[in-house]
Amino acid sequence: MASTAELLGLAGQHMLKNYKQPPLVITRGEGCYLWDTEGRRYLDLYAGIAVCVLGHAHPALVRAVTEQAGRLMHIANYYYNDRQIELSAELARRSGYDRVFLCNSGTEANEAALKLARRYHWARGDKSRTDLVATWSSFHGRSMGSVALTGQAKYWEGFGHMLPGVSHVAYGDLEAMRRRINDRTAAGFIEPVQGEGGVLPAPDGYLEGLRALCTERGALMVVDEIQTGIGRTGRFLATQRVGVEPDITTIAKGTAGGVPIGALLTREHIGEALLPGTHGSTFGGNPLAAAAALAVLRTLDEGDLMAHAEKMGRHLVDGLARIAEKYPRSATGARGIGLLCGIVLADGVDPRGVLTALRERGVLVSQAGDRVVRFAPPLVVTAAELDEGLAALEAVLADPPRMAG
Ligand SMILES: Cc1ncc(COP(=O)(O)O)c(C=O)c1O
Structure with missing residues (x-):
């Protein structure tokens, strides 16, 4: 060496x-x-x-990855693979959602959420609902869509125009959300605990309030659980602590215990806006990452x-x-x-x-x-x-x- x-x-x-x-x-x-x-x-x-x-x-994760690597590592989404189907079913069961899109990182999961939120309204004939309301001091990733959602100007510097239609309000301020979310809003986009922003948990009532507000105004509620998901807060998803059901949740990080993965979780009537050919990923739902994630989920239960x-x-x-x-x-x-x-x-x-x-x-x-x-x-x-x-x-x-x- x-x-x-x-x-x-x-x-x-x-x-x-x-x-x-x-x-x-x-x-x-x-x-x-x-x-x-x-x-x-x-x-x-x-x-x-x-x-x-x-x-x-961890022996269970090492075993799962080793066995899967020796059996099937990659086929792309031209065909189903057994592990991605099993994982989608497991994630749906634990989260309470119907539909799962698998990708490779947090930023990709948020990118998918952003696209789905806009296309959901577009597919219903509401073509003007393209705005996204996110929060200051948030962090959603480094791709151009996710970085635009990220409410920290230091991440934008030098990268030219940010995505049009994205704006930010103070985190935890429901009244600010109420003033901003309107009939042009595709989605409100938040973290249940701002991780990179300084480990700031949502104030009491914020998640419930935003849920009610999004429903009232016809906007989707998207929650980024990339840092908080997969049991870190004591529940599978942090929103389950307060019984809130967002329209879309994104996860990544802990999902496969170290093998790159990301996922978008949503409801049937929303997910159907992404028809064949509208979104995808070569590696997303890769059997190696899916097998790792299945081992993580099993071990979360067993331990x-x-x-x-x-x-x-x-x-x-x-x-x-x-x-x-x-x-x-x-x-x-x-x-x-x-x-x-x-x-x-x-x-x-x-x-x-x-x-x-x-x-x-x-x-x-x-x-x-x-x-x-x-x-x-x-x-x-x-x-x-x-x-x-x-x-x-x-x-x-x-x-x-x-x-x-
Ligand atoms: C809340 C949140 N969203 C998104 C991301 C981006 O994830 P990734 O680095 O896997 O693209 C992170 C990463 O720190 C994060 O904490």
């Missing part, structure tokens, strides 16, 4: 510089731990951004992992709140639902510095928003592993790195 220095040299020469990685190279994972080329071990409390719900190298996520989430957010209380000059509070939690750093504390200090102590997490340290660990995480991460965080926040100046 090439040395760490050789690998980093090659990365510096050949990889596009669109990410800002620290100088370490991960080679292996097991459970909630990762190892780098130097043999250093890290506690993974971000799970590849809420993806590795079963942790790393009662959604209930476990809820319990561990309480343990984590309580621990974060205790640290914030103990070090008010370092952190102002903690928030989150299930295993999507964050601690809000105080003014002047350097978030990147905190992440670096944690990494030096062998704990990997990520930043969300301007000053939130986000925890989105594997759903199999144990209380002891969370305590290990909390102890490292406490040590860092006892004397945190501060912004220069």
Whole structure:
């Protein structure tokens, strides 16, 4: 194997510089731990951004992928494959929807949702309903449609005109939605917890209120559960916590535990607007990804992992709140639902510095928003592993790195 220095040299020469990685190279994972080329071990409390719900190298997932790779890896959607049919049925059963479109990432799932929302109205003869109302500080992905929905101007800079007809209102502000959604609106588009925006759960009543408003005004309600779905909040979908049924839900990240996948879930009368030839994906519904997702869903049940996520989430957010209380000059509070939690750093504390200090102590997490340290660990995480991460965080926040100046 090439040395760490050789690998980093090659990365510096050949990889596009669109990410800002620290100088370490991960080679292996097991459970909630990762190892780098130097043999250093890290506690993974971000799970590849809420993806590795079963942790790393989970035997059930490894077995499913290996078996499927030896049987059938890809055929494209000219033909059905057994795994995509089984997965569509499983996703429909767990979510309560009728129709499933499989794709390969979160941004693709949102792209499909955007197209479906517009085409649904068009197919009913309502050709002027093309507007989309999204929220500030949201994140929906990087393709041109998803980036236009994303309510953060830093993601638009330099990319020319954004999609016409998309506008943004303050997250959690139902009155702002009421003022914006009208007879030109195809859909209201929100996350149930703004993940990248800073781990901001929807205020009480917001999801229910938006559901009622969309129904009243004839617009579709689209909920992006790409970060919150697949059990992370203690339910299969976060909207199930409050009994809200959006017209379209998008999922991705955790669905196949690390194998690329995305999905759009919807109702029969809406999904039928996408007739043969109107939308598609070469890899979408690939039997390898579908087999991985089926193994994830089975393991979620067998390990009662959604209930476990809820319990561990309480343990984590309580621990974060205790640290914030103990070090008010370092952190102002903690928030989150299930295993999507964050601690809000105080003014002047350097978030990147905190992440670096944690990494030096062998704990990997990520930043969300301007000053939130986000925890989105594997759903199999144990209380002891969370305590290990909390102890490292406490040590860092006892004397945190501060912004220069
Ligand atoms: C809520 C949400 N939507 C969409 C996306 C985009 O997903 P992907 O990176 O798989 O395209 C993300 C990714 O972080 C996300 O958190």
